[in-house]
Amino acid sequence: MQDFWVLMVEHGWALALLRGSAVTIAIGLLGMLLGFAVATPLAILRWQKVPVVSQMVDAYSILIRGIPGLLVIYLLFYGSLGWVRTVAGTFGYEQAAENAYPMIVGVIAIASISCAYSIEVIRGALQAVPVGMLEAARSLALPPMVTFFRITFPLALRLALGGINNVWQMTIKDTSLISVVGLQELMRTAAIAAGITRSPLFFYCIAAALFFAMTLASQTAFSRIERGLNRGFGGM
Amino acid sequence: MDLGIITYAFPFLLEGVKITLLIAVFGIVLGLPLGVLVGLARGSKNRVLRGFCDAYCAIFRGTPMLVQIFVIYYGLAQVSFIRHNPVLWWMIGDGLHAAILAVVLNSGAYTAETFRSAFNSLPKGLIEAAEACGMKPWHIFLRIKFPLALRQALPAYSSEVAIIVKESSLASAITVLEITGYAKRLMSETFAVMDIFVITAAFYLVISVIALMAMKLLERRLAIPGLNQS
Numbered sequence: 415m416q417d418f419w420v421l422m423v424e425h426g427w428a429l430a431l432l433r434g435s436a437v438t439i440a441i442g443l444l445g446m447l448l449g450f451a452v453a454t455p456l457a458i459l460r461w462q463k464v465p466v467v468s469q470m471v472d473a474y475s476i477l478i479r480g481i482p483g484l485l486v487i488y489l490l491f492y493g494s495l496g497w498v499r500t501v502a503g504t505f506g507y508e509q510a511a512e513n514a515y516p517m518i519v520g521v522i523a524i525a526s527i528s529c530a531y532s533i534e535v536i537r538g539a540l541q542a543v544p545v546g547m548l549e550a551a552r553s554l555a556l557p558p559m560v561t562f563f564r565i566t567f568p569l570a571l572r573l574a575l576g577g578i579n580n581v582w583q584m585t586i587k588d589t590s591l592i593s594v595v596g597l598q599e600l601m602r603t604a605a606i607a608a609g610i611t612r613s614p615l616f617f618y619c620i621a622a623a624l625f626f627a628m629t630l631a632s633q634t635a636f637s638r639i640e641r642g643l644n645r646g647f648g649g650m
Numbered sequence: 651m652d653l654g655i656i657t658y659a660f661p662f663l664l665e666g667v668k669i670t671l672l673i674a675v676f677g678i679v680l681g682l683p684l685g686v687l688v689g690l691a692r693g694s695k696n697r698v699l700r701g702f703c704d705a706y707c708a709i710f711r712g713t714p715m716l717v718q719i720f721v722i723y724y725g726l727a728q729v730s731f732i733r734h735n736p737v738l739w740w741m742i743g744d745g746l747h748a749a750i751l752a753v754v755l756n757s758g759a760y761t762a763e764t765f766r767s768a769f770n771s772l773p774k775g776l777i778e779a780a781e782a783c784g785m786k787p788w789h790i791f792l793r794i795k796f797p798l799a800l801r802q803a804l805p806a807y808s809s810e811v812a813i814i815v816k817e818s819s820l821a822s823a824i825t826v827l828e829i830t831g832y833a834k835r836l837m838s839e840t841f842a843v844m845d846i847f848v849i850t851a852a853f854y855l856v857i858s859v860i861a862l863m864a865m866k867l868l869e870r871r872l873a874i875p876g877l878n879q880s
Contacts, residue, residue: 476855480851482816482854485847488834488843489843489847492837492838492843587713589714590717593716605720608724615728618720618725625712625714625717626708626709629712
């Protein structure tokens with residue numbers, strides 16, 4: 415036990431792991447928000463069955479949901495490595511690109527995965543809004559835009575919450591995949607610590623515990639929001 | 651797209667398909683019974699057993715599978731007891747075996763969740779009727795509970811099968827060369843990143859489509875006319 419105290423505090427691994435956790439949470443949040451922001455208009459287009467766009471959204475969603483996240487990450491990292499260097503090189507920002515690059519591509523990779531799942535969640539929620547509500551809005555002669563922003567979307571958001579929770583849980587766990595391309599988030603930090611100190615069991619278990627704390631905390635938060643949003647909706 | 655790269659990459663990826671399928675098949679064959687048993691145990695009256703199974707599910711569902719695979723492959727290899735026990739060492743000493751173990755444990759936890767709710771949703775009357783007929787608990791499980799719960803859980807389990815195929819890609823993180831592992835190697839070897847990605851994605855999509863079709867077929871075969879068509 416004393417060994418671990420020395421490792422964690424005196425060698426500073428506790429701080430490094432916390433910093434890694436912060437990076438993990440930041441990437442998860444940014445990826446989730448970016449994915450959601452892109453998914454919402456796409457899901458609306460898909461829901462409205464806009465020709466061509468709708469099929470393209472479907473194809474994207476099926477492709478991403480059918481292949482491992484690791485493959486998407488490899489595509490984005492190896493696919494962009496060359497031209498990022500060239501672009502940054504011509505503008506003289508080589509060093510800056512070297513540092514920020516894994517973070518940016520990591521967020522984009524996580525966003526493009528969570529986006530595909532978010533599309534399905536939002537589309538399902540939009541379809542699940544009771545027809546009676548929309549008919550009531552139409553009989554009040556509300557313009558379509560007002561109906562959408564005041565009736566359909568708020569109702570759909572409540573219905574989507576459970577699905578959004580699932581996507582978020584998946585996203586925060588998917589951030590660990592970026593470690594394979596060298597971004598120093600929680601998993602990578604644990605791997606480095608495991609390599610240097612030669613105690614992989616300890617450090618990977620710590621990483622697991624930190625991830626578990628994150629998913630547990632967000633689970634609790636989501637149940638609380640859900641309870642708040644469902645107030646007044648009876649036994650739903 | 652360059653035809654030369656396709657003909658070059660194809661045999662490698664086909665080799666990877668074998669390993670991916672191997673991991674996935676073991677994940678299903680061992681993960682399903684594990685999930686069913688744990689799902690059943692989570693509804694048992696024994697508090698210790700229930701608590702243990704709840705904790706198992708919470709931990710494996712709440713942490714990334716990459717962490718689980720690393721704990722099993724790199725972490726447990728550190729324990730001298732495991733190193734010196736031939737059976738345990740056989741299970742985790744080899745990358746492929748460790749990956750299979752991780753997939754089985756991970757999929758077991760998710761499957762247990764599906765089956766727990768399936769067992770919960772069984773009508774009480776049926777179980778009571780079976781008890782009134784004097785059926786033994788094991789008999790009730792085999793003849794009443796399991797057949798009904800299986801049909802209830804099958805739609806959710808078929809998406810779990812697709813997830814197993816995808817999760818098997820994490821084996822590449824511990825040097826097992828399955829589809830994604832070969833894809834990574836080919837990408838950094840040939841620099842034809844997009845071409846390799848397209849072929850690899852096609853492999854995965856074909857596997858998922860076949861698996862989902864097989865599950866749909868199974869669902870239809872097992873369907874009981876008149877029983878909750880959902």
